Amino acid sequence: MKSVVFVFIALGLVSCGSSTRLGGPSTSLRMTPGAHHDNALHHDTRISVVTTFSTLNSFVEAVGGSYVTVHNLVPIGASPETYQPTPQDIATLADAQLLVENGTGIEVWLQHTIATASNPNLRILILSDGLKHIDHNPHLWMDPFLASLYVGKVARALSLMDPPHTSVYQRNAAAYQQKLAALQDEIAKAIATIPPQRRTMIVFHNAWQYYNDRFGIRTVGVIEVSPGQEPNPSYIASLVDLARKYNVRAVFSEPEYSPKIAQALAKSAGIRTVSDLYDDSIANNARVHDYISMLRYDTGVIVKALK
Ligand SMILES: [Zn+2]
Incomplete structure (x- = not known):
């Protein structure tokens, strides 16, 4: 955890030319081009999080609780694979603080939307980064065990952005991960x-x-x-x-x-x-x-x- 925080702080100090991405199997937060962030948010209000599609909302809501607002871009009932973003999506991203995407190629339309929104304060968390995937199939979240890894990444990202509430995010994540473990057992029994x-x-x-x-x-x-x-x-x-x-x-x-x-x-x-x-x-x-x-x-x- 400590090393992740350190890397994040280091990133906050570099001058950004192109979009920067931190590798590693744990959490990586991208910064948008031209970003000059403080190391942490100085906020009294909630972190404004945008997810790409609605299935991912649960992970952010469970971890962030009352310290986040969550909005998804792809409407409920639409496919993230063939989605056409709207001007409203660009406006939403322009105001957001954290974008949570799945990655592994499911949101093919997203890079253009991010570039158009041109929000220098936007941080980006890619949930599937560093996880093993099969044949570039992006649907990792459909396995509750992998969903649990997503939840851990959300907790680390929110903690990096809002260190005073780290223990809350960790506690919330652990509680939700327990529910996911129980769900995994329940599904295994049903199958x-x-x-x-x-x-x-x-x-x-x-x-x-x-x-x-x-x-x-x-x-x-x-x-x-x-x-x-x-x-x-x-x-x-x-x-x-x-x-x-x-x-x-x-x-x-x-x-x-x-x-x-x-x-x-x-x-x-x-x-x-x-x-x-x-x-x-x-x-x-x-x-x-x-x-x-x-x-x-x-x-x-x-x-x-x-x-
Ligand atoms: Zn799909």
């Missing part, structure tokens, strides 16, 4: 009720890689391999073959995507379509209102479809 040979999924987009790896579900196929790119008929036919070969019982998708291709594939394979999984976005309803309720809901849906 264990599915017969092993039925623990297979075909998914619309591969938000499920890390969740499936954690809980022993085989990702048999992915319909949309790169965001916004429609698969061709021969690829769909190969997924139908895989569905039969591995006895897949359902094709899983999210409400933000058109169900047409998933439905056509499911029909050809003679299996079900499940179109209400949440991963890149929480929902505007009480059942899926934050990260924990989202994973709990999704797990219920998956177990019901595969059991």
Whole structure:
């Protein structure tokens, strides 16, 4: 911890030409070009945090509590992969103190938005930095264990910006990490009720890689391999073959995507379509209102479809 603080202070003193990034597997905060920060905030008010998408809000809210305000850029129900930022997003970033992004390429539109907002006081935390990822798949948060690492990074970032409340952030993070550990156990138990040979999924987009790896579900196929790119008929036919070969019982998708291709594939394979999984976005309803309720809901849906 001490070394991270030291590095941060050192960064605060360098004159910034281009955007600076601190490496290492722990927390790194980027500074925007031309930034000349104080080492810590001198604030009586709350830290204004902007997240890129709503699933990440829970981590910041849980750790920051009453010392932060949290606003997400990608609206609930929209996809962060294909998002088109608005002028309001630029205004939001221009006023923010901390931007929390997932990274690993999911927010392809973000660099331009940050540059346009041109906010010299903006600090940037990239949650997936330094974590091992599979095939550049950005959906690390879908594994509660990796989500717990995200939470630790949020606590370190807020502590660097607001040292007087370090113990509060650490305590809040530890409490939330405990909830995530309990959630992980709960999901493992629920998945264990599915017969092993039925623990297979075909998914619309591969938000499920890390969740499936954690809980022993085989990702048999992915319909949309790169965001916004429609698969061709021969690829769909190969997924139908895989569905039969591995006895897949359902094709899983999210409400933000058109169900047409998933439905056509499911029909050809003679299996079900499940179109209400949440991963890149929480929902505007009480059942899926934050990260924990989202994973709990999704797990219920998956177990019901595969059991
Ligand atoms: Zn996604």
